[in-house]
Amino acid sequence: MNNGYFAQYLLNEGQIEQENVLGLLKKSAECKADFPIAALRKGLLSAEQIASVSENPSGEEFLRNAGKNGLLNAVQMDELRSLVPDEDLNFAQVLYDEKAVTLEKLESLFSAYDKYGESPVREIVRNRAVAVGLDAEADRYSSFAELFVHSFKRFMDTPVVVNSKEVLVEAASLSHMVSQKLIGGVTMVTGIQAENGVFLEMARRYSHEDIKEVDALAVDCLCEFLNVVNGLFAVDISSENVEVDLDMPRVQENSVPEANFQIVLAIDTSFGEFSLVMAGDEFVLR
Amino acid sequence: MEKKLKILITDDSQLLRKKLRAELEGLGCEVIEAENGKEAVMKDLQEKPDGIFLDIVMPEVGGIEALQVIREVNPEIPVIMLSSAGTPQKLMETLKMGALDFIQKPYTSEQIKKALAAIRKKVE
Numbered sequence: 275m276n277n278g279y280f281a282q283y284l285l286n287e288g289q290i291e292q293e294n295v296l297g298l299l300k301k302s303a304e305c306k307a308d309f310p311i312a313a314l315r316k317g318l319l320s321a322e323q324i325a326s327v328s329e330n331p332s333g334e335e336f337l338r339n340a341g342k343n344g345l346l347n348a349v350q351m352d353e354l355r356s357l358v359p360d361e362d363l364n365f366a367q368v369l370y371d372e373k374a375v376t377l378e379k380l381e382s383l384f385s386a387y388d389k390y391g392e393s394p395v396r397e398i399v400r401n402r403a404v405a406v407g408l409d410a411e412a413d414r415y416s417s418f419a420e421l422f423v424h425s426f427k428r429f430m431d432t433p434v435v436v437n438s439k440e441v442l443v444e445a446a447s448l449s450h451m452v453s454q455k456l457i458g459g460v461t462m463v464t465g466i467q468a469e470n471g472v473f474l475e476m477a478r479r480y481s482h483e484d485i486k487e488v489d490a491l492a493v494d495c496l497c498e499f500l501n502v503v504n505g506l507f508a509v510d511i512s513s514e515n516v517e518v519d520l521d522m523p524r525v526q527e528n529s530v531p532e533a534n535f536q537i538v539l540a541i542d543t544s545f546g547e548f549s550l551v552m553a554g555d556e557f558v559l560r
Numbered sequence: 561m562e563k564k565l566k567i568l569i570t571d572d573s574q575l576l577r578k579k580l581r582a583e584l585e586g587l588g589c590e591v592i593e594a595e596n597g598k599e600a601v602m603k604d605l606q607e608k609p610d611g612i613f614l615d616i617v618m619p620e621v622g623g624i625e626a627l628q629v630i631r632e633v634n635p636e637i638p639v640i641m642l643s644s645a646g647t648p649q650k651l652m653e654t655l656k657m658g659a660l661d662f663i664q665k666p667y668t669s670e671q672i673k674k675a676l677a678a679i680r681k682k683v684e
Contacts, residue, residue, distance in 0.1 A: 429666075481575050491574055498573040501617065502665045505644025509664065512647040520617045520645050522572075 278427065280362035281435045282394035283387050290374070292439045296542045298368055299433050303544030307363035308332045309354050311370060313340070314377065315363055315384055318350050321377035361433040395420045398436050403537055411535055415552045418464060418507055419539065422550060425503045430479040430543070437540040441549050449473070450488055451531060452496045453551070453558040454504050454523045459516035463556050464504060466496060467531060467538075468548035475545045497523035524558040531557035565680060566590045568609040570600040570626070571642070572618045576665075580613060580642075583672050595619075597626030604630050604637065611679035614659075616643035616650065624654065631658045638682040640675045642667060 281299065284290045290298065310331055313319040319340065324331065327339045337354065340346040346354075359367075366384070369375045375383065399419040403412035423434050450473045453465030468476065470488045477492035478485050480499045485492050501523055508518050531538060535554030540547055551557060567589045569580050581591045592607050594600040598621040600614060612630065616623035627639055638660040643650070646664030654662055660678055663671050 481579075483575075483578075494574045498575050501573075501644045505646060505665055508645055508647050512649065517647060517649050522617060522619055 278361055278433075279394045280387055281365045281433060282398065283390060284365075284369075284383065285435055285438060286394050286398050287386075289383065290369075292437050295435050295437055296547055298365065298372075299435060299542055299544045301368045301372075302361065302365040302433055305364045305368050305371070307359035307367040309336050310377070311367045311380070312354050312357050312359060312363055313346070313350075314381055315366065316353070316357070318354070319345055321381040324377055361427075365433065393420055395423050395436055398438060399537075399539065402438070402539065406537060408535055408537060411537075411552075411554070414460060414462065415537055417510070418462070418552060419550065421507050421510065422464075422503050423541075425499075425506065426541070426543075429499060429502075430476060432479070432543040432545060435542045436550075437542050437547070439540050441538045441540045448528060450493065450496070450525065450527055451529060451551075451558055452493065452500055452523055452525050453531075453556065454497070454500050455521035455556060456504060456508065456518040457521060458518035460511065460518055461554065462518075463533065463551075463553045464500065464507075465531065465551040465553075465558060466500060466548060467551060469546075472543075472546040472548050476548070479545075493525050497525065524556070526558045529558075533557035562588075562680070563610075563684065564588060564590055565610045565676070565683065566592065566607065567676075567679070568592050568594060568600060568603055568607065568612045570594040570597065570612060570618070570623070571615040572596055573615075576615070580667075580672070583669060584676070587673065587676055589676070597621030597623055597629075600626045601629050601633075604634055609637070610683045611638045611640065611660075611676075613640050613642045613675075616641065616645045616654075624657070627654060627657050627659060636682075638679045640679070 285295060310324045323345050327336060337351045366380055396416040399416035400412045403415050426434050448470045451465055451467040453463050455463045474488050474492055477495035481495045504520055531551045533553035533555050537552050539550045541550050567584050569577050571577050572595050577593050584591050592603055594603050596618045614623045641654045641659045641662040644665040651662045661675055
């Protein structure tokens with residue numbers, strides 16, 4: 275069962291449009307799911323039962339009415355009160371608030387999501403890699419992307435979706451790109467490219483420091499983040515008896531990545547979008 | 561009263577040094593810093609720290625090379641490897657070379673406390 279990848283699942287399945295993902299993620303980061311959506315997700319109530327409680331139920335009033343109607347007992351109500359909504363729940367709440375889904379639709383989507391055997395991040399990255407002729411790299415790249423997204427969520431405190439749209443970054447735009455090469459049993463270069471505003475926000479979130487501009491510390495933060503993720507990936511693949519060393523991270527301003535066996539993925543977060551780059555050789559030239 | 565430990569942090573990341581310095585100073589240590597392996601070797605000789613936290617991936621002289629030199633000139637000093645490159649092979653290699661422990665980045669406060677206790681035990 276997947277947790278924290280509901281938005282990714284919905285995008286993969288064509289239930290949300292790629293151009294709407296960024297806006298929905300921004301809203302979901304500011305939204306706290308209410309009891310009805312939580313009750314639906316936890317399987318405590320069906321869509322039909324929720325609708326029977328009241329026309330527009332929410333908050334404690336919803337719990338009281340559900341209790342009066344014999345639909346929830348005291349233990350279940352306490353369970354919902356103590357639940358900290360995760361990003362799946364908050365994203366579902368936004369879709370419901372935006373009237374993009376009904377409760378019935380949400381119920382069927384949750385059910386299909388729970389039965390979904392594949393990792394939604396791996397799936398989209400593998401499909402993108404195969405679509406651009408990188409069949410041989412597809413498994414490695416999708417494994418890395420999954421670890422990257424997981425780490426990004428953990429360290430940057432944001433929901434994340436790998437978007438299916440094409441990335442069009444203007445070379446002239448004010449941006450920064452960091453990369454790091456893995457050498458050994460696998461040779462692969464990974465990197466992050468972002469316009470300066472998003473780059474700065476990533477640095478702030480990773481460091482918990484009040485960084486005001488893209489300076490040496492901001493660049494260092496993103497290099498260190500990439501280094502940590504690549505290190506975790508190196509440990510992961512060492513279980514397949516693939517040993518790699520990490521090269522020094524590199525940085526470049528205002529340029530676009532160009533390398534062999536390259537894939538550039540648009541990553542949407544609650545504070546903007548950036549590119550995750552994976553390639554067979556270096557794309558940051560010093 | 562416990563001896564105030566002098567700890568050398570060696571990492572090319574400014575962020576890592578800043579965070580680890582705060583962590584170690586919070587635990588009552590005196591902290592000195594080096595940005596690469598070459599500086600670490602020099603500071604080990606000049607400042608005579610009680611223990612070293614040593615990264616692996618660094619410019620000029622990396623952590624493995626630095627560990628080798630440090631162990632030759634100062635075989636008793638406790639060195640904790642603190643690196644993202646924590647594969648079993650790297651772990652075995654550095655422990656064989658005499659490192660006291662290996663912490664995979666990202667570290668936790670608990671791991672640092674434990675490492676510091678190990679350094680103290682070795683020193684006292």
